[in-house]
Structures are given as C-alpha cells and as structure tokens.
Amino acid sequence: MxxxxxxxxxxxxxxxxxxxxxxxxxxxxxxxxxxxxxxxxxxxxxxxxxxxxxxxxxxxxxxxxxxxxxxxxxxxxxxxxxxxxxxxxxxxxxxxxxxxxxxxxxxxxxxxxxxxxxxxxxxxxxxxxxxxxxxxxxxxxxxxxxxxxxxxxxxxxxxxxxxxxxxxxxxxxxxxxxxxxxxxxxxxxxxxxxxxxDTATAELVKLASNAFLATKISFINAMAEICDATGADVLTLAGGMAADSRIGPGFLVPGLGFGGSCLAKDIRALATHGEELGLGESVAFLRQVDAINTRQRLRVVRLAERMVGGSFAGRNVGILGAAFKPRSDDVRDSPALAVAEAIRQRGAQVRVHDPEAVDNARAAHPDLQFALEVTKACEQADVVLHLTEWAQYRGLDPGALAAVVRVPAVVDARHTLDAALWRAAGWTLRAPGRPRLGRPAV
Missing domain, CATH: 3.40.50.720 (NAD(P)-binding Rossmann-like Domain)
Structure with missing residues (x-):
C-alpha cells in the first residue's frame, strides 16, 4: 500500500x-x-x-x-x-x-x-x-x-x-x-x-498506558524513600512485590525516575484534561506521581552532597550518563542532566560522560563540561554519580577507576552496579532506598 x-x-x-x-x-x-x-x-x-x-x-x-x-x-x-x-x-x-x-x-x-x-x-x-x-x-x-x-x-x-x-x-x-x-x-x-x-478509546489507551507505567515507577520510588527512613532495602522490596503475578516486575524499578519526552508530558496532559472535564479528583493522583518523580532528582543531589562533606563548593564530580535512558541519544527532560546541572549550580566542577548523547547534551547544557572517556569524566572526582544505566557502565572495572578519582565514592542512582564488587575495590557506594549499603559489610 x-x-x-x-x-x-x-x-x-x-x-x-x-x-x-x-x-x-x-x-x-x-x-x-x-x-x-x-x-x-x-x-x-x-x-x-x-x-x-x-x-x-x-x-x-x-x-x-x-x-x-x-x-x-x-x-x-x-x-x-x-x-x-x-x-x-x-x-x-x-x-x-x-x-x-x-x-x-x-x-x-x-x-x-x-x-x-x-x-x-x-x-x-x-x-x-x-x-x-x-x-x-x-x-x-x-x-x-x-x-x-x-x-x-x-x-x-x-x-x-x-x-x-x-x-x-x-x-x-x-x-x-x-x-x-x-x-x-x-x-x-x-x-x-x-x-x-473508536478514536476516543484509542487516544486514551496511549495516555492511560503511560500514566500507569509512570505510576509504577513513582510508587516504587516513594517506597525507596520509606526504605531510607526505616533501613529496609528497596531492591529486595521490589523483588518481593514483583513475584506477585498481579503486580509483575515491569517498570517496578527504583532509581532516579523517568524522563524523556513522553511519560511526564503525558501524565500532565491527562491530568489537565481530566480537570477540564470536571474530574479533578479522579486524576489528582497523577499530580503526585509527577511530584514524586521530580523529587528523586533532588534526593540524589542531596545524597551526593552528603558524600562530599555537605558542600559541593570546590569539588569535582564525575557523571556517568546524559541521555534520559540507555540505547538513546535523547536528552529531553533527562534526569541525569538535571542532576548534573543542579550540582554545577551548587559550586562543583562537573564532567559528564555518555556513550551516545554528548553532542545533544552539550547543546542543551553548554555550561556543563563533557568527556568522551569515562576516565576523563571521573579524573580527580570527589564523587561519581551513575545516572543512566548504560550496559558499559555495569562492566566498568571499579579497581581501575579508583586509580583516577580523588575519592572512591559513587552514587548508584540506577541500582545496576554490582555493589559488592565496587565495595571490594575500595569504593563507598550509596544508592537511594538502600541505606544498609552505607554500613560496614558483615
């Protein structure tokens, strides 16, 4: 045709x-x-x-x-x-x-x-x-x-x-x-x-699907906040929930939250349209889903700030990831870049690496510094932040990377690094919703 x-x-x-x-x-x-x-x-x-x-x-x-x-x-x-x-x-x-x-x-x-x-x-x-x-x-x-x-x-x-x-x-x-x-x-x-x-149902299928996926992400991130306050472990929690066939593992992934051009835009559009229809109470939860998601970025900034002694002034920060998700060079509403920019504004020297998105990230955030190699991004870093879950970051040699940083400290905001491997190589590793990682291994 x-x-x-x-x-x-x-x-x-x-x-x-x-x-x-x-x-x-x-x-x-x-x-x-x-x-x-x-x-x-x-x-x-x-x-x-x-x-x-x-x-x-x-x-x-x-x-x-x-x-x-x-x-x-x-x-x-x-x-x-x-x-x-x-x-x-x-x-x-x-x-x-x-x-x-x-x-x-x-x-x-x-x-x-x-x-x-x-x-x-x-x-x-x-x-x-x-x-x-x-x-x-x-x-x-x-x-x-x-x-x-x-x-x-x-x-x-x-x-x-x-x-x-x-x-x-x-x-x-x-x-x-x-x-x-x-x-x-x-x-x-x-x-x-x-x-x-009919056309109305088809249009709503897309919006409702994205709203549901966004809700799962924000729900598990809200649970991660409770884990931080209580000493529970969010990855074990997510696994325990996902084993229930009524819930399943899809999008029940804690971390830095969602970005990109779809989920946030679509839940805001659906909430706004619902309010225009006089159904504000029915879609009010979408506003909270959006707020929880946005809050994850500040939580990661504050976690990293605590790891460098309470202030970013004069600190070097290495950022792993610029795209809003792996396998893409899309930086629209990228949580990684939002965190990088917030840290820069707090006085740190920030260098960002990404396998595909450096050009787009540089165009969107010209005040940030970028590196084409992981080691260059992390050189003399006081803390490293893992913000986009590229497969190549999971394969990094933490021992080799420890040789180029000033302080072997890492925030795994995507929960995909092997915590035991990095800690064995001398790194202090923190991750949202996993407070016990901050305690000595038994």
Missing part, C-alpha cells in the same frame, strides 16, 4: 522505515529539507539501534523515499500518518496541538487543490481524548480521521514497531478500519493482536 509519514522524528522515521520493511511504499515528509535529505541518503539524525541499517536497506529497495514537499506527499497517497510533535504547552500542562493541526490543515488544503476527495489522516502523535472528532469537525466531510497510537520504547523502537505487543486502531468509518487492517496485516498474521475501537 502507498502511504506517507508526515514528521520524521524519532517516531515518524522509525514508522516510515518499518512500514517500508513490511512491503509498503512509503514517502516520508519533513518540513526540514536537511533532515529529509539526510534520511534519503540513509543517514538518520538521531541514535536508535538498528535504524541506520534498516533505513539504508529500505531506501535502496525503492520502497522508501523522503521529501520536504507536502504537496508531493498528497499527490503520492491518500493515507497519511501524522507523527508530528505534541509537546507540553508552556503555559499549562496541556498538550500543544499546533503542529498536529497545522499538518492536518495543510494536507487537506493540498488535497482540495489537487482534487482528492478522500483523505485518511491517521494520528500516531499522542493527543488528548477527542482530538480526532474535533479534527473532523474542523476539516469537513472529506477528511476521515483515525487514531493509531505508538507504544515505542526508545532504544527498542524497531522491535516495538515490527513486533509490537498490540496494535490499536481507533476508527470512525469502515473505510478507515479496512485500510488499517490492510496496513497491519503482516503483523496480524504473525499473531499481533489488532484492537479496533
């Missing part, structure tokens, strides 16, 4: 490449000609494992092209996936739909100009409940609007697109349902459930 993907960021580029890999003929559209040119040459402008190779293969196959012309896109196909940003508005927690509406308006304007009387707009962007219906009222009867939310994890986006746990299709017409069934037929044949529903 012929289709376009409008917006080729982290969601759109992956969707375009994967749809072409499934055998569809795809035209990716980006208003930035440089991005469109780079993708057409097989060069993704962000890091996502597996994307570069798949991009080159699908472009070479002839099934995938890129353009900066929306007029060309409307002439190319009548099915258009909208993958444009819907960030949080600056004046509230609500989603900013200006890019989403502008893309839809432009498609319909070009469609009318070239005589297309049937257009299917498929929203993959995360939007408030009711957006599809409001878009139909805005655009008129020639526009059919469907909701097909994405459930991608950065660092695993190719796998999550080609072998998803489910595909949700919110439709208003039999035509839209038939079109989406045809597009996702290869996945359905492979056993992926296709959940067909």
């Amino acid at each position: 012929r289709m376009t993907v409008i917006g080729t960021g982290r969601v759109g580029a992956v969707h375009a490449v994967c749809m072409a890999d499934l055998g569809h003929t795809v035209l990716g559209v980006d208003i930035d000609p440089e991005k469109a040119t780079a993708l057409a040459a097989g060069r993704p402008f962000f890091h996502e494992p597996g994307l570069a190779a798949l991009l080159r293969r699908t472009v070479a196959s002839g099934r995938l092209r890129f353009t900066a012309s929306l007029a060309e896109a409307v002439q190319f196909a009548d099915t258009h996936f909208l993958c444009v940003p819907t960030p949080q508005r600056r004046d509230s927690g609500a989603a900013d739909l200006s890019h989403f509406r502008a893309a839809a308006d432009s498609v319909m304007s070009y469609a009318r100009a070239c005589g297309r009387d049937e257009v299917l707009l498929v929203g993959k962007s995360t939007v408030p409940v009711g957006t599809a219906e409001r878009l139909v009222a805005r655009l008129g009867p020639a526009a059919d609007v469907a909701s097909n939310p994405e459930f991608l994890r950065e660092g695993h986006a190719i796998q999550d697109t080609l072998r998803p746990e489910r595909v949700v299709a919110g439709v208003r017409t039999p035509h839209a349902e038939a079109r989406l069934r045809e597009i996702y037929a290869p996945m359905a044949r492979a056993g992926t459930p296709l959940i067909v529903t």
